[in-house]
Amino acid sequence: MKGKVYLVGAGPGDYKLITLKALECIRKSDVIVYDRLANIDYLKEAKEDCEFINVGKASSNHLLPQDDINRLIADKALEGKIVTRLKGGDPYVFGRGGEEAELLYDENIDFEVVPGITSPIGGLCYAGIPITHRDHASSFHVVTGHPRKDGKETQAINWNALANVKGTLIFLMGVSNLKHISENLISEGKDKNTPVAFISWATRPNQRVVTATLENAYDVAIRKNVQPPTLIVVGTVVNLREKLNFFEEKPLFGKNIVVTRCRTQSSLISEKIRDMGGNPIEIPTIKIQRVQENHELEFEIERLKEYTYIVFNSKNAVDIFFDKLNDMNFDARALSNIKVCAVGAETAKAIKSKGIIADIVPKKYVSEGLYEELKDIINENDKILIPRAKNARDFLVKKLSEKCYVKEVITYESVIDTNNKNLALKVIDDEDIDYITFASSSTVKNFMQLIGKDNIQKLNNKKIISIGPITSKTVEDFEVKVYKEAKEATIDSIIDAISDDKK
Numbered sequence: 001m002k003g004k005v006y007l008v009g010a011g012p013g014d015y016k017l018i019t020l021k022a023l024e025c026i027r028k029s030d031v032i033v034y035d036r037l038a039n040i041d042y043l044k045e046a047k048e049d050c051e052f053i054n055v056g057k058a059s060s061n062h063l064l065p066q067d068d069i070n071r072l073i074a075d076k077a078l079e080g081k082i083v084t085r086l087k088g089g090d091p092y093v094f095g096r097g098g099e100e101a102e103l104l105y106d107e108n109i110d111f112e113v114v115p116g117i118t119s120p121i122g123g124l125c126y127a128g129i130p131i132t133h134r135d136h137a138s139s140f141h142v143v144t145g146h147p148r149k150d151g152k153e154t155q156a157i158n159w160n161a162l163a164n165v166k167g168t169l170i171f172l173m174g175v176s177n178l179k180h181i182s183e184n185l186i187s188e189g190k191d192k193n194t195p196v197a198f199i200s201w202a203t204r205p206n207q208r209v210v211t212a213t214l215e216n217a218y219d220v221a222i223r224k225n226v227q228p229p230t231l232i233v234v235g236t237v238v239n240l241r242e243k244l245n246f247f248e249e250k251p252l253f254g255k256n257i258v259v260t261r262c263r264t265q266s267s268l269i270s271e272k273i274r275d276m277g278g279n280p281i282e283i284p285t286i287k288i289q290r291v292q293e294n295h296e297l298e299f300e301i302e303r304l305k306e307y308t309y310i311v312f313n314s315k316n317a318v319d320i321f322f323d324k325l326n327d328m329n330f331d332a333r334a335l336s337n338i339k340v341c342a343v344g345a346e347t348a349k350a351i352k353s354k355g356i357i358a359d360i361v362p363k364k365y366v367s368e369g370l371y372e373e374l375k376d377i378i379n380e381n382d383k384i385l386i387p388r389a390k391n392a393r394d395f396l397v398k399k400l401s402e403k404c405y406v407k408e409v410i411t412y413e414s415v416i417d418t419n420n421k422n423l424a425l426k427v428i429d430d431e432d433i434d435y436i437t438f439a440s441s442s443t444v445k446n447f448m449q450l451i452g453k454d455n456i457q458k459l460n461n462k463k464i465i466s467i468g469p470i471t472s473k474t475v476e477d478f479e480v481k482v483y484k485e486a487k488e489a490t491i492d493s494i495i496d497a498i499s500d501d502k503k
């Protein structure tokens with residue numbers, strides 16, 4: 001049985017600049033062969049048992065020679081596997097996709113090619129440079145800065161044509177050949193004052209753009225240490241960048257922000273960071289372990305009608321409770337005559353997604369806030385159910401018990417996630433990390449445990465953002481300064497605290 005190969009363009013780097021078709025290929029593959037220009041975050045979308053093969057590091061320093069890559073892809077398909085060959089940009093734009101496809105054709109292996117947004121298109125756009133413009137360029141020309149040196153006529157670059165064409169010129173793989181490129185263009189008649197832009201790591205949070213003129217391009221590139229991968233753009237369209245540079249203007253552009261929540265919850269904050277142009281670095285410190293075969297919870301759900309209030313302190317508590325309801329073949333109507341209380345906006349949102357609008361959401365998103373709201377309206381006839389985490393603060397249960405019957409049921413436990421210890425250690429030494437966010441006291445404690453006592457003081461070199469006073473206090477107990485505290489205990493408010501922070 002023969003498998004199938006998809007030669008897939010992964011786009012220029014921004015996580016969302018990939019096609020639906022490419023994602024579908026990634027999700028169904030048994031093997032993914034990728035190199036350094038494809039955003040590796042896409043690998044998270046793959047099947048659990050998918051095999052990942054990294055075949056490239058730097059552009060001129062392939063881990064595997066091209067012939068071996070071609071062979072590898074074909075062999076995996078011949079084993080009957082579905083293979084995705086994931087390449088940065090588009091597979092046919094200097095990606096040697098043609099050569100890979102030819103071998104597949106020769107070996108009679110089924111293949112499809114999925115185009116991607118190529119870096120000259122996506123990269124110029126994110127640098128604020130329109131690739132054509134009626135006032136500036138009526139064509140664009142994508143040129144290799146690294147032509148074959150084996151004397152094949154078809155590969156020779158026609159410098160005279162390029163110098164005189166009046167279109168936007170984009171050189172790929174051109175950094176090491178820059179002197180040659182600019183000299184040839186000038187000697188064939190291109191104005192030496194033509195603007196030039198170097199766009200490195202285009203569309204990524206670490207995108208960097210340096211501008212020059214054709215005449216001083218080489219000196220500027222050396223002085224500013226321009227390194228691959230870089231697009232070299234030559235043309236007056238570069239000047240429009242002053243007006244059209246939407247990407248670098250985003251409030252969190254260029255900021256590297258560590259997210260320490262558990263994996264399932266970090267996606268929300270990461271998504272918001274990305275939307276605002278920042279780079280989220282997820283280091284989950286918590287894993288949620290549900291109580292297995294929770295008979296106690298089942299028992300309370302059976303007698304739910306006896307309760308007058310139910311209190312949820314977290315999205316996890318909501319999700320676990322409703323999963324159990326569902327398992328027991330009940331729906332949201334089981335809560336129809338109970339007042340539902342939610343501590344925190346996210347908790348309220350989670351309840352809403354289950355079809356119920358919380359009756360009480362305290363203005364202060366902590367247990368004390370809920371107690372304030374409840375203390376004057378409950379009486380000894382009320383019965384309150386609180387499904388929640390093991391080791392949660394006992395304030396609420398204690399205070400409410402003074403007034404009426406309160407039943408606490410443990411539904412989950414937050415435990416330390418030790419998978420990310422090495423990443424955590426790396427991050428605290430990394431000068432490029434700007435912020436570390438903590439959204440609860442347990443993320444603080446777990447993070448400190450991950451990095452170990454001896455490293456805790458290094459956190460004083462980072463900007464620590466805390467979700468609220470209790471979390472801040474936990475940080476300070478470790479003798480680490482809190483740089484900023486969110487005004488409200490929400491993820492949005494954490495993000496606001498960072499975006500308001502002018503560096």
Ligand code: SAH
Binds near residue numbers: 092230
């Ligand atoms: N198939 C790719 C190009 C591969 S050639 C595409 O369609 O984009 C590799 C060269 O592409 C790099 O040397 C660099 O010049 C350019 N390149 C690709 N992605 C880039 C990025 N995100 N930022 C800057 N240059 C990029």
